[in-house]
Amino acid sequence: MFSEMKIGDPSEFDAYASEFREFATQAMTSGTFHSWLAETELGEVAGGGAIMVVPWPANPKHRQQQRAFLLNVFTEPAFRRQGIARTLVQAIMDWCRGQGFGSVFLHASEAGRPLYQSMGFQPTTELRFDF
Template identity: 40%
Template sequence: MKNAFPYTFRLATLNDLETLVTHRFEMFSDMGMGEKMDIAAMRKAFIPWVKAQMEAGTYLTFLAEQDGQVVAGAALMLVNWPPGHLDASPMRGYLLNVYTHPEHRRKGLARMLVDQVMDECRRRKIKALSLHASEHGRPMYEKLGFQNTNEMRIILGAET
């Protein structure tokens, strides 16, 4: 009898660095930013950064696998944040790099991975979890209770 749900979940290890950088690039590519990215420069900068963050315990990636192959992931960055009106705790969560391989989409994997990130935040007593949503991902995040905020941004030194 075939397993009705053929996916397993685990935390990423340092052995998954190439997968994490590939997911990050593919995520941006799916949002139409692939041509604007220098993949070699991003890879060169991201791998040592994420390795150091993972070793420090401030970056966790929850992965979904099928038959030993990683097919989806969602990361949680733990951010030291000044206590404020949302939470007196000096820690916040930031959800990023949510990606599912195209042939595994529409099966609930992203939602299950985001649920795991939210559970990890609850376990750590982190109340504030934020993210930047793509247009494609926004409906899922809204269903989970995420709300739009008033964040603004400037890219300093960027050419106009």
């Protein structure tokens, strides 16, 4: 996923994967990270996505004191254009709705933006500063 998006140094991807596994294990145990996989009938992973639940102060629009961030939605190249990402995102959104979240936030790649917008996601005023 990150290689296709040209994010990061490919020589560091193994170290990143190890760090991510450690993080995900702890976060799943604490209930702040939830992931979904799409598999073929043969058990091949065709895609996946996740939600990170983070503490957040309530405000008049969002009373729940946590937010759901959608991340790491990816479909393996051999399975693209078959509705897998849409199905994953819909399943994740259904879960979030069932958990009482009033909205879901994400940072979309350029490739993913059309999918999210077609599902009703709206651009926001968020800005970012990278060091």
